[in-house]
Amino acid sequence: MSDKPIALDAMGGDHAPHEVVAGAVHAVRERGLSVVLVGPPRVLYEALEDHRATKEVPIVRADEALAMDEGALASLRRPRSSIAIACHLVRQGNASAAVSAGSTAGIVATGRLRLKGLPGVLRPAIAVALPTLPKPTLLLDAGANADAKPEMLVQFAHLGAAYAETAFSIGKPRVGLLTIGGEAEKGNKLTRRAHELLTASPALHFVGNVEGHDLLTGLADVIVTDGFTGNVALKTMEGAVQYAFTELRNTVNAHRAARLGALMQRGALRDLQRRLDSEAHGGAVLLGLTGTVVIAHGSSRAAGISAACQLAADLEKGGVVTRIGERVASTHRTHRLW
Amino acid sequence: MSDKPIALDAMGGDHAPHEVVAGAVHAVRERGLSVVLVGPPRVLYEALEDHRATKEVPIVRADEALAMDEGALASLRRPRSSIAIACHLVRQGNASAAVSAGSTAGIVATGRLRLKGLPGVLRPAIAVALPTLPKPTLLLDAGANADAKPEMLVQFAHLGAAYAETAFSIGKPRVGLLTIGGEAEKGNKLTRRAHELLTASPALHFVGNVEGHDLLTGLADVIVTDGFTGNVALKTMEGAVQYAFTELRNTVNAHRAARLGALMQRGALRDLQRRLDSEAHGGAVLLGLTGTVVIAHGSSRAAGISAACQLAADLEKGGVVTRIGERVASTHRTHRLW
Numbered sequence: 155m156s157d158k159p160i161a162l163d164a165m166g167g168d169h170a171p172h173e174v175v176a177g178a179v180h181a182v183r184e185r186g187l188s189v190v191l192v193g194p195p196r197v198l199y200e201a202l203e204d205h206r207a208t209k210e211v212p213i214v215r216a217d218e219a220l221a222m223d224e225g226a227l228a229s230l231r232r233p234r235s236s237i238a239i240a241c242h243l244v245r246q247g248n249a250s251a252a253v254s255a256g257s258t259a260g261i262v263a264t265g266r267l268r269l270k271g272l273p274g275v276l277r278p279a280i281a282v283a284l285p286t287l288p289k290p291t292l293l294l295d296a297g298a299n300a301d302a303k304p305e306m307l308v309q310f311a312h313l314g315a316a317y318a319e320t321a322f323s324i325g326k327p328r329v330g331l332l333t334i335g336g337e338a339e340k341g342n343k344l345t346r347r348a349h350e351l352l353t354a355s356p357a358l359h360f361v362g363n364v365e366g367h368d369l370l371t372g373l374a375d376v377i378v379t380d381g382f383t384g385n386v387a388l389k390t391m392e393g394a395v396q397y398a399f400t401e402l403r404n405t406v407n408a409h410r411a412a413r414l415g416a417l418m419q420r421g422a423l424r425d426l427q428r429r430l431d432s433e434a435h436g437g438a439v440l441l442g443l444t445g446t447v448v449i450a451h452g453s454s455r456a457a458g459i460s461a462a463c464q465l466a467a468d469l470e471k472g473g474v475v476t477r478i479g480e481r482v483a484s485t486h487r488t489h490r491l492w
Numbered sequence: 493m494s495d496k497p498i499a500l501d502a503m504g505g506d507h508a509p510h511e512v513v514a515g516a517v518h519a520v521r522e523r524g525l526s527v528v529l530v531g532p533p534r535v536l537y538e539a540l541e542d543h544r545a546t547k548e549v550p551i552v553r554a555d556e557a558l559a560m561d562e563g564a565l566a567s568l569r570r571p572r573s574s575i576a577i578a579c580h581l582v583r584q585g586n587a588s589a590a591v592s593a594g595s596t597a598g599i600v601a602t603g604r605l606r607l608k609g610l611p612g613v614l615r616p617a618i619a620v621a622l623p624t625l626p627k628p629t630l631l632l633d634a635g636a637n638a639d640a641k642p643e644m645l646v647q648f649a650h651l652g653a654a655y656a657e658t659a660f661s662i663g664k665p666r667v668g669l670l671t672i673g674g675e676a677e678k679g680n681k682l683t684r685r686a687h688e689l690l691t692a693s694p695a696l697h698f699v700g701n702v703e704g705h706d707l708l709t710g711l712a713d714v715i716v717t718d719g720f721t722g723n724v725a726l727k728t729m730e731g732a733v734q735y736a737f738t739e740l741r742n743t744v745n746a747h748r749a750a751r752l753g754a755l756m757q758r759g760a761l762r763d764l765q766r767r768l769d770s771e772a773h774g775g776a777v778l779l780g781l782t783g784t785v786v787i788a789h790g791s792s793r794a795a796g797i798s799a800a801c802q803l804a805a806d807l808e809k810g811g812v813v814t815r816i817g818e819r820v821a822s823t824h825r826t827h828r829l830w
Contacts, residue, residue, distance in 0.1 A: 259673075297672060300680035334635060334723040335597075342638035342720040366727025370735040379724075382680040385672040386721055387728045389704025394732035397708040402740065 157188060159212070160463050160470075161240035161249035164193030165219035166256025168453050174255065175201040177459025178211050185460065187467050190249060192216050192240045214239060220256055222452060226263035237261055241268035244445035251466040255450035255459060262298050262440060269443040272475065274482040276303075278442030279310045279381070280449065281317050282388060286372035289322045293332075293369065295381040296388050296438060302380035304347035307331070311358050312481040313441040314376035320472030321465065322375070330364035330374030332383060338363070344380060352378075357484055366390075437465055446474055495526060497550070498801050498808075499578035499587035502531030503557035504594025506791050512593065513539040515797025516549050523798065525805050528587060530554050530578045552577060558594055560790060564601035575599055579606035582783035589804040593788035593797065600636050600778060607781040610813065612820040614641075616780030617648045617719070618787065619655050620726060624710035627660045631670075631707065633719040634726050634776060640718035642685035645669070649696050650819040651779040652714035658810030659803065660713070668702035668712030670721060676701070682718060690716075695822055704728075775803055784812060 162178050164171045171193055179202070181187045191198050192214045202208045216236040220228050232238060237256055241264055243249035254261050258280070266278060279295035292314045299306060311329045318327035331349055333341035338349050340363060352360040364373055366387060379387070438449040446469050450462035500516050502509045509531055517540070519525045529536050530552045540546045554574040558566050570576060575594055579602055581587035592599050596618070604616060617633035630652045637644060649667045656665040669687055671679035676687050678701060690698040699712055704725060707715065717725070776787040784807050788800035 367731030386704045391732040393705030394729040398736035
């Protein structure tokens with residue numbers, strides 16, 4: 155749909171810039187994507203030379219960067235940071251989407267500031283793909299809006315549905331509302347009202363309330379919640395999986411150290427843990443702006459960066475921004491008819 | 493402190509009344525506790541006869557029961573249900589505490605209706621003990637108040653601190669606030685204000701914000717949140733642990749079926765999963781009323797019921813209700829001084 159490059163923030167993430175540069179090279183060579191690196195030219199040029207890739211990956215200059223521990227305020231003070239320039243490239247039409255492994259708060263604030271909101275979209279939201287099978291479940295908002303209104307949750311459903319259609323080819327994404335009981339009257343004020351609004355939305359396939367234990371069962375393709383609850387749930391999930399593995403290792407080692415110790419080291423456990431980590435967190439996407447911003451995990455190495463570039467390209471190729479615009483516009487028409 | 497019996501709702505739970513009766517017999521014989529069973533006399537008498545325990549466990553008559561799928565409203569219509577009578581015995585001073593494995597919503601509504609609130613306590617809350625080491629972490633509110641005010645979160649801290657002092661002998665319980673970032677200004681409106689109030693509470697050892705991944709790391713002894721977030725977090729944790737185990741079984745079976753299959757069946761995994769389940773959910777306690785109500789897991793068998801009776805006895809012996817009353821009264825004095 156577009157042969158514009160992905161704008162990749164070379165300075166975001168725990169392993170920037172070297173792993174980011176390696177990820178860019180991988181995305182270009184192995185995935186056939188078009189990528190520009192945004193950051194300090196000299197450093198990036200030298201890093202590209204290590205891969206003999208100076209002619210394959212162009213560089214756009216940005217001399218500042220947001221540190222991983224800098225939040226939303228820093229993005230205001232740094233109009234020339236690498237993530238700000240990456241967003242600027244998207245806004246000017248010189249890049250199709252932006253990718254960064256920097257701090258989520260900084261990326262969200264910069265995205266809001268440098269990319270316009272889509273007409274009719276109340277607030278952008280962060281969508282995270284949870285590792286359900288056969289297809290991922292999208293949870294949103296995962297943290298962009300700590301205090302949300304019921305109308306926003308309906309919009310998050312449209313943002314998520316557009317993402318699911320685009321990236322996972324789901325024809326009619328099932329939308330669930332995260333709350334604390336199956337019946338419509340269960341929940342808090344926010345979810346009770348959101349339930350009413352979702353039920354009255356003909357353009358959504360609303361399947362009702364879901365609970366915390368449904369997040370990983372594939373009961374819905376899109377699960378909507380406010381950014382506070384979504385962020386708590388996501389981090390709780392991460393912590394619980396980590397806990398389960400640690401406890402399991404302790405239990406098994408205590409029981410059958412000789413037989414299992416080596417095996418556990420070698421293989422299955424670590425593979426699985428890595429898969430959960432990257433699948434759950436590699437794919438966060440800031441949706442609802444005039445361009446797509448993929449938020450790679452802060453600890454991403456080259457493979458994670460390359461996968462994030464692929465996700466950005468897939469969403470862009472599927473026209474996710476256009477789809478969101480159409481969906482939101484259709485809800486406005488519907489509302490006007492009432 | 494009290495030789496009054498525990499009032500045990502014989503009709504609550506998936507395996508009532510037989511496993512509840514067996515649990516009562518276990519609590520009396522193996523733990524030396526005093527227990528009365530509340531329910532239909534004839535059925536309970538026959539069940540006790542199977543254990544030759546008709547002389548060891550008295551019965552108090554209740555001919556109705558709340559079904560597991562009945563919620564808060566049913567408790568209004570059933571003043572003679574087994575859980576209502578159990579609470580009534582506590583209120584009249586004929587029992588020290590109540591225990592039920594019935595539906596949480598029904599127990600909370602009945603407790604509120606049949607037991608008076610403690611003076612000064614805004615709302616009772618559900619505390620759940622999470623399986624951290626060396627001592628459990630208490631999470632509250634786990635679902636009694638879907639819409640909470642900042643002042644309530646401060647009270648939940650006192651309820652939890654009194655529980656931790658009483659049941660786990662923690663001298664100065666560390667209190668954390670569940671939110672979505674470490675800094676004071678992170679979170680939603682509720683948690684930002686609650687952070688201010690907790691910081692200004694001299695009677696609490698407030699250690700600051702904690703996040704979802706801290707729930708199982710033992711960073712705090714008491715973690716406070718609103719009942720909506722707490723319930724979502726608890727169920728998310730449950731689902732994530734379940735997910736991790738299932739995935740792990742699949743992965744390991746796929747890799748080394750012959751060597752590991754039998755072992756997995758036999759032992760470590762299932763033991764651990766059972767421990768997580770019972771420790772995380774066997775110990776929910778409704779705090780803030782004039783009597784303590786322990787909410788055993790709905791799927792409890794005899795051992796879980798007996799453990800719930802022990803928890804009720806421990807809390808009562810340690811004077812948890814008096815401690816809560818003193819703590820809340822002290823905060824009122826403090827507030828008046830300002």
